[in-house]
Amino acid sequence: MTGTSLAEEMALEVRSATQYYPGVQALTEVDFTLRAGEVVGLVGHNGAGKSTLTRIIAGVERPVSGEVLVAGRKMTFASPRDALDAGIAVVPQQLNLVPSMSVSDNITLGVSGRRRDLVERAARVAGTLGISDLLGRRAGDCAASVQRLVMIARALLRAPSIVLLDEPTAALHPAEVKRVFAAIERMRSEGLGVVFISHRLEEVLGFCSRVVVLRHGGVVAERETTGMPKDELGELIAGRKLEALAESEVVEPEGAPVLTVTGLAVPPVVGRFDVDLRPGEVVGLAGLVGAGMSEVLECLAGLHREYKGEVRVGDERVSLRSRQASMKAGIAYIPDDRSHNGIIGNLTVATTATLVNDRDYRVMSRIPLVVAKREQSAVDAVLSKLDIRPASVARNRISTLSGGNQQKVLIARALMSGARVFIINEPTEGVDVAAKRDIHDRIREMAGAGGAVLVASSEPDELADLCDRVLVMYEGRIVLELPGHEATPEAITKACLVGA
Amino acid sequence: MTSQLTGAEPGATAPAASGHTLEQGQDEASAWLERQQRRRRLLGQVGVPVVALLLVVVFSIIADNFLSVDNFQTIASDAALPAIVAIGLTLCLAAGEFDLSLSGVAGLATVSAAQLLSPMNLTTISAIVIVLGVGILIGMANGFLVGYLGLPALIVTIAVGAILNGAQYVVTDSQQIYGGFPEGLVAFCRGSVGPVPNLALIALVVAVLAWLTLEHSTLGRHVRAVGGNPVAARIAGINNARVKLYVFILSAALTTLAGFLFAGKQTTAYPLSGLDVLLPSFAACFIGAAMFKIGEFNVPGTIVGVMIATITSNGLILMSVPAYASYFFQGAILLAAILFARLVSTERSLT
Numbered sequence: 059m060t061g062t063s064l065a066e067e068m069a070l071e072v073r074s075a076t077q078y079y080p081g082v083q084a085l086t087e088v089d090f091t092l093r094a095g096e097v098v099g100l101v102g103h104n105g106a107g108k109s110t111l112t113r114i115i116a117g118v119e120r121p122v123s124g125e126v127l128v129a130g131r132k133m134t135f136a137s138p139r140d141a142l143d144a145g146i147a148v149v150p151q152q153l154n155l156v157p158s159m160s161v162s163d164n165i166t167l168g169v170s171g172r173r174r175d176l177v178e179r180a181a182r183v184a185g186t187l188g189i190s191d192l193l194g195r196r197a198g199d200c201a202a203s204v205q206r207l208v209m210i211a212r213a214l215l216r217a218p219s220i221v222l223l224d225e226p227t228a229a230l231h232p233a234e235v236k237r238v239f240a241a242i243e244r245m246r247s248e249g250l251g252v253v254f255i256s257h258r259l260e261e262v263l264g265f266c267s268r269v270v271v272l273r274h275g276g277v278v279a280e281r282e283t284t285g286m287p288k289d290e291l292g293e294l295i296a297g298r299k300l301e302a303l304a305e306s307e308v309v310e311p312e313g314a315p316v317l318t319v320t321g322l323a324v325p326p327v328v329g330r331f332d333v334d335l336r337p338g339e340v341v342g343l344a345g346l347v348g349a350g351m352s353e354v355l356e357c358l359a360g361l362h363r364e365y366k367g368e369v370r371v372g373d374e375r376v377s378l379r380s381r382q383a384s385m386k387a388g389i390a391y392i393p394d395d396r397s398h399n400g401i402i403g404n405l406t407v408a409t410t411a412t413l414v415n416d417r418d419y420r421v422m423s424r425i426p427l428v429v430a431k432r433e434q435s436a437v438d439a440v441l442s443k444l445d446i447r448p449a450s451v452a453r454n455r456i457s458t459l460s461g462g463n464q465q466k467v468l469i470a471r472a473l474m475s476g477a478r479v480f481i482i483n484e485p486t487e488g489v490d491v492a493a494k495r496d497i498h499d500r501i502r503e504m505a506g507a508g509g510a511v512l513v514a515s516s517e518p519d520e521l522a523d524l525c526d527r528v529l530v531m532y533e534g535r536i537v538l539e540l541p542g543h544e545a546t547p548e549a550i551t552k553a554c555l556v557g558a
Numbered sequence: 559m560t561s562q563l564t565g566a567e568p569g570a571t572a573p574a575a576s577g578h579t580l581e582q583g584q585d586e587a588s589a590w591l592e593r594q595q596r597r598r599r600l601l602g603q604v605g606v607p608v609v610a611l612l613l614v615v616v617f618s619i620i621a622d623n624f625l626s627v628d629n630f631q632t633i634a635s636d637a638a639l640p641a642i643v644a645i646g647l648t649l650c651l652a653a654g655e656f657d658l659s660l661s662g663v664a665g666l667a668t669v670s671a672a673q674l675l676s677p678m679n680l681t682t683i684s685a686i687v688i689v690l691g692v693g694i695l696i697g698m699a700n701g702f703l704v705g706y707l708g709l710p711a712l713i714v715t716i717a718v719g720a721i722l723n724g725a726q727y728v729v730t731d732s733q734q735i736y737g738g739f740p741e742g743l744v745a746f747c748r749g750s751v752g753p754v755p756n757l758a759l760i761a762l763v764v765a766v767l768a769w770l771t772l773e774h775s776t777l778g779r780h781v782r783a784v785g786g787n788p789v790a791a792r793i794a795g796i797n798n799a800r801v802k803l804y805v806f807i808l809s810a811a812l813t814t815l816a817g818f819l820f821a822g823k824q825t826t827a828y829p830l831s832g833l834d835v836l837l838p839s840f841a842a843c844f845i846g847a848a849m850f851k852i853g854e855f856n857v858p859g860t861i862v863g864v865m866i867a868t869i870t871s872n873g874l875i876l877m878s879v880p881a882y883a884s885y886f887f888q889g890a891i892l893l894a895a896i897l898f899a900r901l902v903s904t905e906r907s908l909t
Contacts, residue, residue: 402782
């Protein structure tokens with residue numbers, strides 16, 4: 059071990075933290091240090107391990123192996139409470155204020171003590187953040203930047219020595235960002251250690267003295283930020299060297315489009331979206347969280363009533379006022395966040411697959427009674443093509459299947475619906491490597507039979523493997539189209555981060 | 559509905575992965591989970607029937623006259639109408655919604671039937687058509703307000719129930735109606751085929767149809783999907799609002815049927831004296847959700863639940879326990895039912 063002088067200097071130290079989740083290795087022997095009075099950037103694309111590391115530091119979860127030291131002392135956090143007691147405060151990305159309560163009450167929320175003392179302490183913290191004059195205002199009436207500062211004030215009220223800021227500037231205007239940075243600067247000057255987690259590379263480079271880059275659950279770089287160009291950081295996040303992006307030339311595939319989207323707007327997120335899907339094509343959608351991919355896909359699935367623009371399936375103009383209308387137009391949809399949006403735990407596998415499409419398995423097509431045997435053998439037949447193991451699971455409850463198999467059942471449902479257009483959001487979220495390959499093969503097959511696929515993924519590698527071309531979205535618009543040979547993971551990542 | 563019913567957290571509480579490799583940790587966790595689930599499921603399969611059997615044994619010993627053909631006929635006849643109501647409620651709960659207007663619906667059906675049959679002298683057929691029509695309209699109102707306008711079912715159905723309680727005074731002009739019912743109807747409601755009361759036969763037919771509907775029909779699959787995960791159901795392409803409309807109509811229609819038959823059985827009616835159905839029906843449904851299909855409302859389970867409630871009150875009456883004591887038991891049974899349902903819930907998974 060190193061000498062005590064060095065250890066004392068470290069406000070926070072994480073030593074070879076490793077974490078697994080079912081099917082995923084989230085962190086592999088990650089080291090991380092933070093000195094008092096230092097602002098360190100933590101960057102990496104989705105799934106790189108930032109959140110896992112944050113959760114370990116914040117005491118939300120315990121690593122499988124490795125340790126966390128605060129001011130040189132080894133800590134064991136059983137809960138976020140313990141981490142807070144050790145002086146670690148986290149400002150989550152999600153604003154969780156009570157809109158109907160005053161700013162002052164929001165700052166002291168969850169802290170017990172005499173009301174007068176609390177009000178005084180809140181006023182003191184608010185003073186350092188420059189929001190004193192807003193203490194009596196309803197939190198819900200404050201601007202987004204003020205709300206963010208209220209969240210920071212809440213963390214500072216507990217007099218932490220270490221503050222983790224998760225995407226503190228997301229959804230803020232440049233002018234508002236300045237107020238947040240003034241607060242960070244203040245914390246730094248008062249000797250606090252600050253971890254700044256962000257996708258905004260300019261901000262990371264501008265305000266952190268050091269940056270730690272995570273990729274695939276490991277630390278791939280740790281650099282001083284002085285003089286570091288933005289592109290270099292982008293390359294570190296994406297991995298490998300980036301070649302300059304070539305001028306994209308659009309190769310027109312054969313055949314009339316299966317799906318034509320013109321001038322699609324989904325307020326307030328998507329400004330304009332246009333795409334033609336040709337028969338046999340798999341088109342990818344890439345972008346950061348909040349860039350509008352999910353909204354585009356959900357809109358095509360008929361889940362956003364309020365949209366503008368024209369959507370044609372084949373030659374026919376279709377209405378997307380409801381999921382049923384979209385389905386009738388021949389659009390199948392496989393949602394993201396499977397456990398929330400896809401899986402109905404009390405149904406069997408067979409019922410899940412044929413839920414709204416049971417006509418072929420009825421006693422008689424006019425009598426709406428489903429013969430379980432008929433339905434199960436049909437679903438098992440489709441699932442066997444998806445290489446689902448163990449075989450013949452159609453009569454089991456869907457909740458007993460692994461994540462990868464559940465996803466295959468949702469794919470089977472899309473295949474059995476007779477749709478021509480397949481809309482897929484995060485096709486392999488929480489799915490193991492083998493199932494991932496199967497699922498990719500099946501998606502290619504969906505397109506093979508004269509259909510077309512539009513698929514969004516937060517994994518650039520996946521899009522690069524799977525797609526004939528990739529559209530990159532940034533702040534609600536398509537900013538770049540990458541034809542297949544140029545759609546490398548590095549190019550996709552860079553375009554997502556810097557907006558082409 | 560399952561998760562509201564059991565209150566089980568969606569997150570997994572698998573043991574921390576202690577193994578050193580990923581696969582080991584996963585295998586251990588899923589094996590642990592499976593053992594847990596199997597144990598709970600077994601408890602659920604065995605638990606409720608054992609309670610029912612115990613009740614029969616205990617009452618046979620301590621209550622005279624309990625163990626007789628006559629008494630079992632009484633039990634079957636007493637259980638029939640609450641069973642019809644509880645079956646309707648089962649459909650509603652399976653879709654994840656509450657119907658607290660049951661007492662009001664049943665009461666209104668009883669006094670309307672009496673009013674139409676006795677003072678107004680209508681035929682049984684025309685009376686039943688009118689009363690059922692009104693019941694369906696009430697169900698449509700509930701279903702529209704909850705399904706299409708998205709109002710909370712708890713409040714909507716309490717409000718509708720209160721209105722219907724008031725309506726019972728209007729229909730009867732606050733008078734008691736006594737006698738003067740068509741003889742055929744009365745004979746039917748009190749008669750039996752062999753040893754089986756006619757009303758029990760009707761309940762049986764309703765139960766079979768409802769079971770077919772809930773477990774095997776397109777509507778029933780949609781009902782269970784909406785109750786299981788309304789977000790995923792909508793994304794799958796189900797019209798959630800329409801499904802809710804249907805279950806409220808079915809619930810009100812079945813309750814109306816029971817209320818109508820109650821009039822024929824009692825041959826008397828006055829406001830707020832209809833079938834006492836609300837609490838027993840909920841108790842029956844929640845007991846039912848703790849057996850057969852664990853964690854899910856299901857028709858066979860509900861029937862067993864109704865039998866448990868009826869046997870209990872029958873035994874208590876035979877033991878000459880004061881009437882108010884049955885309230886204690888009703889409440890206690892309902893509490894025990896949801897506790898048990900929570901206990902045997904297997905609504906936990908790794909993913």
